[in-house]
Amino acid sequence: MATRRTNKRITAISWMLKASSVLAWLIKPLFLPFFAYLCLFTCTYLHIMHLSYKLMTLSIVFVFTLLLPQLSIWAVRKIKGWNIVKLAQRESRFLPYILTTLSYSACYYTMQQMHFPRCISGIIMSCLICMVSCALINIRWKISTHVASCGLMVGGLLSLSFIFNFNPVYWLCVFVLLSGMLGTARMIVRQHTIMEIAWGFAIGVICGIAGILFI
Secondary structure, eight states: OHHHHHHHHHHHHHHHHHHHHHHHHHTOGGGHHHHHHHHHHHHSGGGGSOHHHHHHHHHHHHIIIIIHHHHHHHHHHHHHTOOHHHHHSGGGSHHHHHHHHHHHHHHHHHHHHTTOOHHHHHHHHHHHHHHHHHHHHHTTOOOOHHHHHHHHHHHHHHHHHHHHTOOOHHHHHHHHHHHHHHHHHHHHTTSOOHHHHHHHHHHHHHHHHIIIIIO
């Protein structure tokens, strides 16, 4: 009887670990800027913009904030011989931060050269501020960039709702719930403590507001 209960507990823990890993993969920080622009083009009056303009914007965001960073991180892993566990360590994060920051900077520069509206390029600026902040903090202390990205979405939604005068409650509930789920998942797989998660979320919210409304 005791053996059966132990096996059930082991199975439950195994499923929790697998579910946590899958959730962390699905809600990668690099995915969120692209999703933010999808929200911008569907939840605000910007949905009336021409389809070709929206597709062009999404293509630029996809290439600079998702494709190039993913390829650069993959190249670093291959060159350095790092696995996922090694890449998650605080001392191994600095180089991926630099490469991703350069890619996001190129995205913002491209948008500026193409004279994108401030409300559109401001999202990339928020991401840049959040990334630089996380990189600097990472020098001394490890925080959750996954949860920081969710906090960035919350801060960005609050800022865009102020600019475009729409009700963000539904999306706020979604991202606050995702933040809690993701934070719990990161603790289950023992990648972060609760304080690292809380600080990551707070930094994300602050950067989301500052990048769009004040910079």
